[in-house]
Each structure stands twice: as structure tokens, then as C-alpha cells.
Amino acid sequence: MIPELGHFLLWLAAAAALLQALAPSIGLWRNQDDLVWVAVPAAVAQGIFTLLAFVALTWAFVVSDFSVKLVATNSHSMKPLLYLYTGVWANHEGSLLLWVLVMALAGAGVALAPATLGQRFRARVLSIQGLVALGFFAFLLLASNPFERLSPAPTEGQGLNPLLQDPGLAFHPPLLYAGYVGLSVAFAFAVGGMLEDRIGPAWARATRPWVAAAWALLTLGIALGSYWAYYELGWGGWWFWDPVENAALMPWLAATALLHSIAVVMKRDALRAWTLLLAVAAFSLSMMGTFIVRSGLLTSVHAFAVDPTRGFFLMVLMALYIGGALLIYAAAAGRVAEGRQFAPVSRESALVVNNLLFSAVLGVVFVGTLYPMALEAMGGAQISVGPPYFNRTVVPMILAMAALMAVAPFLGWRRSATGHLASRLMPAAVAAAIVVVVALLVFGVRGLGALLGFGAAAWLGVASIAILMRRGLTLNAAGMALAHLGVAVSILGATASGALQREALVSIRVGDAIEMGPWRAELLDVRPVAGPNWTAIEAALEVKRNDRLVGIVRPQSRMFVAPPQETTEAGRAGWWFGEAYAVIGKPDGTGRWQVHLWVKPLVQLIWWGGVLMSLGAMVALGGAVRARLPRRSRSRAPIADAAPRGEPA
Numbered sequence: 326m327i328p329e330l331g332h333f334l335l336w337l338a339a340a341a342a343l344l345q346a347l348a349p350s351i352g353l354w355r356n357q358d359d360l361v362w363v364a365v366p367a368a369v370a371q372g373i374f375t376l377l378a379f380v381a382l383t384w385a386f387v388v389s390d391f392s393v394k395l396v397a398t399n400s401h402s403m404k405p406l407l408y409l410y411t412g413v414w415a416n417h418e419g420s421l422l423l424w425v426l427v428m429a430l431a432g433a434g435v436a437l438a439p440a441t442l443g444q445r446f447r448a449r450v451l452s453i454q455g456l457v458a459l460g461f462f463a464f465l466l467l468a469s470n471p472f473e474r475l476s477p478a479p480t481e482g483q484g485l486n487p488l489l490q491d492p493g494l495a496f497h498p499p500l501l502y503a504g505y506v507g508l509s510v511a512f513a514f515a516v517g518g519m520l521e522d523r524i525g526p527a528w529a530r531a532t533r534p535w536v537a538a539a540w541a542l543l544t545l546g547i548a549l550g551s552y553w554a555y556y557e558l559g560w561g562g563w564w565f566w567d568p569v570e571n572a573a574l575m576p577w578l579a580a581t582a583l584l585h586s587i588a589v590v591m592k593r594d595a596l597r598a599w600t601l602l603l604a605v606a607a608f609s610l611s612m613m614g615t616f617i618v619r620s621g622l623l624t625s626v627h628a629f630a631v632d633p634t635r636g637f638f639l640m641v642l643m644a645l646y647i648g649g650a651l652l653i654y655a656a657a658a659g660r661v662a663e664g665r666q667f668a669p670v671s672r673e674s675a676l677v678v679n680n681l682l683f684s685a686v687l688g689v690v691f692v693g694t695l696y697p698m699a700l701e702a703m704g705g706a707q708i709s710v711g712p713p714y715f716n717r718t719v720v721p722m723i724l725a726m727a728a729l730m731a732v733a734p735f736l737g738w739r740r741s742a743t744g745h746l747a748s749r750l751m752p753a754a755v756a757a758a759i760v761v762v763v764a765l766l767v768f769g770v771r772g773l774g775a776l777l778g779f780g781a782a783a784w785l786g787v788a789s790i791a792i793l794m795r796r797g798l799t800l801n802a803a804g805m806a807l808a809h810l811g812v813a814v815s816i817l818g819a820t821a822s823g824a825l826q827r828e829a830l831v832s833i834r835v836g837d838a839i840e841m842g843p844w845r846a847e848l849l850d851v852r853p854v855a856g857p858n859w860t861a862i863e864a865a866l867e868v869k870r871n872d873r874l875v876g877i878v879r880p881q882s883r884m885f886v887a888p889p890q891e892t893t894e895a896g897r898a899g900w901w902f903g904e905a906y907a908v909i910g911k912p913d914g915t916g917r918w919q920v921h922l923w924v925k926p927l928v929q930l931i932w933w934g935g936v937l938m939s940l941g942a943m944v945a946l947g948g949a950v951r952a953r954l955p956r957r958s959r960s961r962a963p964i965a966d967a968a969p970r971g972e973p974a
Contacts (some may be wrong), residue, residue: 503546
């Protein structure tokens with residue numbers, strides 16, 4: 326009964342989305358205030374109905390209702406309670422329901438937030454959001470019904486992919502989707518701004534909090550996904566340039582460029598058309614990522630490969646939304662002036678160069694991800710574009726961005742003097758030189774890329790700390806400096822863990838040891854262990870550095886029951902001087918066990934840097950919200966008077 330109720334609620338949510346899309350559009354066209362006001366209750370109703378539908382699906386998973394096809398194919402009664410919950414979105418239909426839930430809640434948030442650009446503009450934005458949500462509701466209800474029944478119902482489910490039975494799955498997809506859907510709000514603001522001719526500083530101030538929140542959540546989601554892949558997959562790396570990883574990275578790159586360019590619109594009323602294009606591109610790329618993951622184009626541990634019919638449905642939706650937005654952009658581009666001019670040496674110019682670098686990185690990732698798929702689709706040829714291509718093209722541009730990010734905050738708006746730069750950046754330059762010399766002479770680093778990575782991390786990190794130490798620092802400036810510091814920390818972690826890592830692949834008996842410089846790992850024991858729905862062979866390695874105990878590393882080779890699948894669980898210990906990371910393989914029949922051991926200095930900084938980046942965006946967001954939050958009006962102003970068309974520069 327509850328699944329049928331959930332299905333009915335999903336239809337009600339779709340009806341609310343239809344009302345939200347049509348009523349305000351008709352009202353704005355005919356200047357009928359009553360129809361325009363429908364947008365707010367319709368958006369709230371859509372949010373409530375979708376939330377209740379999601380609760381109904383969650384209930385089916387928690388009670389193991391195997392009469393629901395989705396539960397039977399993606400759950401099992403032996404799973405721990407946490408994975409009964411996370412199993413809701415660890416599949417195609419459930420993840421799309423989570424997508425539309427976050428979109429519906431974002432729409433309700435827009436409806437309930439203060440209408441800083443007037444009721445007319447809010448109604449336009451909600452109408453666009455309703456139209457976008459309607460397409461996804463149609464996809465769920467017509468092609469991917471999460472409440473489909475099985476008759477007769479099986480007595481037990483098929484289980485969840487063991488690789489996804491991890492606490493990281495409880496947070497990684499929701500964070501990613503929150504970021505994606507936040508970009509849908511920016512998309513709606515951009516299209517609404519073009520239709521209403523309201524692009525300017527006030528529009529930028531209203532849009533920026535949604536972009537900052539989406540960027541912060543997307544950053545956390547990507548960082549958590551990278552961390553999960555690092556400790557769960559057992560291959561010793563943290564980013565493999567997998568197409569699905571790239572599908573999440575591309576909207577993040579576009580959103581990062583958007584976050585910087587929207588600041589230029591807000592502060593100097595410049596780069597209007599470029600900012601609109603980035604807003605459209607960011608959400609378009611998130612939709613493209615959804616298409617890649619769910620169309621059956623590829624198979625990945627992250628992907629939910631499905632039949633071609635669903636992929637075609639998604640492709641049509643993507644074409645309609647992206648194509649429609651680009652047509653509106655083409656029509657409005659002539660009316661959207663670029664705004665005020667600025668000198669070549671200014672903060673605006675630095676942000677333009679920053680945008681160009683981000684766009685170049687985005688182009689490299691876009692081509693490297695889609696070209697193999699397009700080539701296979703056209704002629705059947707299969708090629709692989711792997712880490713060497715991305716590392717050789719992307720890393721130099723990232724280092725250039727890091728160098729520029731240290732300089733830009735010290736430049737003034739519109740036109741900047743340069744005499745002060747040498748004194749203000751001198752500490753950063755000295756720190757970079759010292760770090761490079763230490764890496765070269767003390768740690769024996771010889772690769773040019775690694776030396777530049779160490780130097781860039783020190784250069785940007787010290788420059789960011791200098792900004793944080795200024796008097797009278799605003800929340801916006803503090804957030805920017807924290808985010809830049811996070812980039813420096815991540816660069817340091819990535820460089821150190823790559824350039825200074827040690828690795829050994831050996832076959833040893835209990836009592837034998839692995840020697841790697843000052844590191845020593847002794848195999849103490851190998852024994853069977855059992856979990857709630859798995860059994861495993863677990864090794865215990867005592868890891869020491871310079872004869873001091875670092876910790877006991879316990880890698881496992883697990884065999885899950887439902888579904889029957891073997892996985893590798895890495896063991897880890899240590900942190901500062903190096904994290905010992907071990908994987909146990911198969912025995913050779915003579916009492917020896919294959920052990921793969923890495924020592925990765927400062928690798929944890931990669932993800933702590935991501936946390937700092939996200940924290941910086943949230944700090945800046947708090948400052949923007951506090952500074953711009955208007956008082957709520959107790960009475961409803963007429964729509965025509967609430968937001969006059971046009972906006973002064």
C-alpha cells in the first residue's frame with residue numbers, strides 16, 4: 326500500500342511541477358497577479374509531495390519489501406541498517422528520485438526565500454525550475470518508475486553492489502546532487518534574467534549565494550568520492566580520470582569559473598554575457614553527466630548502466646533544456662551589454678585569465694572524456710584516454726592558476742597599481758623558494774612538475790594566509806582566502822603523495838618484513854574474520870618508521886554473500902610523515918601472501934584541502950546572505966510594482 330501511495334505522491338509532485346511551470350508563465354504574459362502568485366505554493370507543494378514519495382521508497386527499503394522491484398534488485402535482508410537506507414539511491418531509479426527531491430526542495434527554498442529581485446522575477450525563476458523538474462518527473466514516471474511491483478514477490482533480494490556498501494555512499498551522492506541541483510537554480514536565474522532583462526549587479530547578488538552553496542556542496546561531494554575511491558577500491562590512487570569522475574569534475578570547473586565571473590558582475594557590472602553562458606554551461610554539464618552515467622554509454626563502479634531507451638529519453642531532455650537555454654542566450658546576447666570597462670592590470674583582468682584557464686581545463690577534460698565515446702559510437706573503434714593525457718595537459722594549467730590566484734586578491738578593481746605587489750608577495754616568494762630547495766636537496770625530488778607543485782603550494786598558501794591576517798577582514802574576503810588556502814593544501818598533498826611515495830609489491834610469510842628506507846612493515850598474522858554479511862581474510866602488518874611504531878595496518882580480502890562478490894579493503898595507518906597503505910592478495914600455496922604496500926606522505930591533505938575550499942565558500946556565503954538579507958514585507962505588493970523591468974548599472 327505504501328509503495329502505491331509513494332507512486333501517487335510522485336504523480337502529485339509532477340502535477341505541482343506542471344502548475345509551477347505554466348501558471349506563472351501565463352500570469353506574467355497576461356499580467357494576472359493571481360496566476361503569478363501560484364508559483365510559490367506550487368513549488369512548496371512539489372517539495373512536500375516529492376519528499377513524501379522519497380520517504381515511501383525509503384520505507385520499502387528499510388522493511389525489505391521485495392514486492393517492489395527496485396528493492397528486490399538492489400537490497401537484501403542481511404544488509405546492515407545503514408545500507409538499507411543508502412541503498413535507496415545506490416541504483417538508477419532511486420538516484421533519480423533523489424535528484425528530483427533535491428531539485429524540488431531547492432525550488433521550495435527559492436519560493437520561501439526573500440524575493441530580492443521582486444515577485445515577478447521569482448515567479449519567472451520558479452516557472453523555469455518547474456519546467457526542468459517536469460522533464461525529470463516524466464522520465465521517472467514513464468521510463469524509470471521506482472515503485473514498480475513484482476508479482477510474485479521473491480522471498481529475498483539480490484543485494485547491493487559490495488563496493489557501494491560503505492559509509493561514504495551515505496553522503497557522496499546526496500552532496501553531488503545538491504551541488505548539481507544548486508546549479509539548476511543558477512540556470513533558472515540566468516534564463517529568467519535573460520527573459521526579464523534583469524542582468525546586472527543586483528541579479529549577481531541574488532544569484533551568487535546559490536552558486537556558492539552549490540559549489541561548496543559539489544566540492545565536498547567530489548572530495549568525498551575521491552576519498553572513497555582511495556580507501557575502498559584498493560588501487561592506491563585517489564583520482565583515475567574515470568569518465569564518471571570527469572562527469573562530476575566538468576560542472577565543478579564551470580561552476581568555479583562562474584563563481585569568479587559573477588563576482589565581477591556584482592562588483593563592477595562587467596562580463597555579463599560570459600557569466601550567463603557559464604551559468605547555462607554549468608547546469609548543462611551536470612545534465613550531461615547524468616546522461617553519461619545513466620544512458621548505458623559506459624560501465625563503471627560509479628555508473629548505473631541502463632537500456633538505450635532510457636538513454637534516449639535523457640538525451641531528448643538534455644537537448645530540449647540545453648538547446649532552449651542556448652537559443653534564449655543567442656536571442657538575448659545582443660541586449661546584454663558587457664558593462665563597464667577595466668584596465669589590463671586589474672582584478673577583473675586577473676579573473677578573466679582565471680576564467681580562460683578554467684575553460685581550457687574544462688575543454689581538455691571534455692574532449693578526453695567524450696572523444697572515445699563518440700569515436701566508438703561512429704565507427705566502433707575503441708581507444709582509451711587515460712591519466713597521462715590528462716596529467717600532461719591539466720597539471721600545468723592548474724599550476725598557472727595557483728600562481729595567479731595568489732596575485733589576484735592584491736590587485737584593485739578597474740585599474741590597479743603594481744608597486745605594492747613585490748612587498749606583499751615577498752613572503753610567498755621566499756616560502757616557495759625555500760620549499761623548492763628543501764624538496765630538491767633534502768628529499769631528492771628531481772621532477773620539474775613536482776618541484777613546481779611544491780613551489781605553487783607554498784606560494785599560494787602563504788599569500789592566502791597573508792590575506793587572512795589582514796585587519797578588518799570581511800567574511801567574503803575571508804571565505805575567498807580560505808578557499809584559496811584549500812587549493813594550496815590540496816596541491817601540496819597531491820604533489821607530496823606522488824613525488825615522495827614509496828611502493829613495494831612482495832610475496833611474504835608471517836614473520837617476514839618489508840623494508841623501504843626508514844619504513845619497515847612486518848606481517849604479524851593472517852586470519853579469517855567475519856562481518857554482518859561478509860567473511861574475509863585479514864592480514865595484520867606492524868608498521869614502523871625509524872623503529873617507532875606507526876600503527877597496525879589490517880588489509881582485508883572480503884567475500885560478500887549477497888550478491889556473492891569479492892572485494893579488497895585497504896588497510897591504513899599513519900598520517901604526517903606518510904600514510905602506510907596496504908592491500909593483501911592471494912596466497913601462493915607455499916605459505917606466502919602477496920602484499921602491496923605504499924607509503925604516501927601528506928596524502929590526507931588532498932581531502933582536507935577540499936574541506937577548506939568548501940568551508941571558504943560557506944563563509945563567503947554567510948557574509949553575502951547577512952549583508953543582503955532584506956526585511957520581509959507583511960503584505961503582498963502588486964506584481965507589476967514589485968520588480969520594475971530593467972536594472973540600473
